[in-house]
Amino acid sequence: MARSLDGLVLAPVADQAPGQVGTRTRFTYHERDGEVWAEYAGGDVVRGYLVGTRAGDRLDFRYVQLKRDGTTSSGHCASAVVDLPDGRVRLEETWRWESQRGGGTSVVEQVAEHGG
Known part of the structure; x- marks a missing residue:
């Protein structure tokens, strides 16, 4: 199993659609006893939170966020935790909005x- 995510800061490697999470967004992860949660902000996101579970190298969580334009949105994400050769961690995510249409990876x- 990949190492703990607790205390790690992660960032997207590419921008999503306009007004979404992007390369300027930073996620600060926490993990304890199979629970995972994170706070995130940056770019068009003023404040975001995610909470869910980890089983082995799989994360399953829901997220909510507040954008600069004052709108909120929420969704569901499943991620694979991957150890990179240089010792860093990557999350390969598949997500879907629940508060609006759309999804992606x-x-x-x-x-x-x-x-970084």
Whole structure:
């Protein structure tokens, strides 16, 4: 199993659709006893939270966020936790909005200690 996500900061490797999570968004993860949660912000997202579970290398969580334009949105995501050769962690995500139409895939990776 990949190492714990607790205390890790991750960022998307590519921008999503306009007004969504993007490369300037930072996710701070926490993990304890099969529970995972994170706070995130940056880019068009003023504040976001996710909460869910981890079983092995699979995450299953729901997310809610507040955007700069004052709108809120929520959805569901399933992620695979992957250890990268350089020791960082990657999450390969499949997500779907629940508060609006649409979904897709994305990749977030641990931000390197020096920059990233």
